[in-house]
Amino acid sequence: MPCRFVLPRAAALSRAALPSTRSTVASSRTFTSSRPRRETVVAAQPVPVKRPVGAFRGGLFGFLFGVTLAGASAYYYVIDEYKLSNDMLTEDIYSLQASVQRLHDHVTELENKSAQSPK
DSSP states (O other): OHHHHHHHHHHHHHHHHSOOHHHHHHHHOOOOSSOOTTSOOOOOOOOOOOOOOOHHHHHHHHHHHHHHHHHHHHHHHHHHHHHHHHHHHHHHHHHHHHHHHHHHHHHHHHHHHHHHSOO
């Protein structure tokens, strides 16, 4: 009698310890080509259409940007050079005016000496 009770339980324990081929096949096959039914379909937001910047338009804007940048830098360079040359010219004019004033003072001093000298 004890064999009737022990043997089926031992067989059940041995089956529980080893995985059955049927459950192994079902659990190993995870790849499916269709969506699972439990997933809900979410309505996708429409993607806004983005106009591509064409080569002509991009090239034109790049050219205009480059010309503007080069023109502005050349303008500031020319203005800086103009101020520098104007300052140098003003300095030369002031030094020439000072030398002319010294020459005038020297000539008037010589005229005064010659007028005072007896003949």
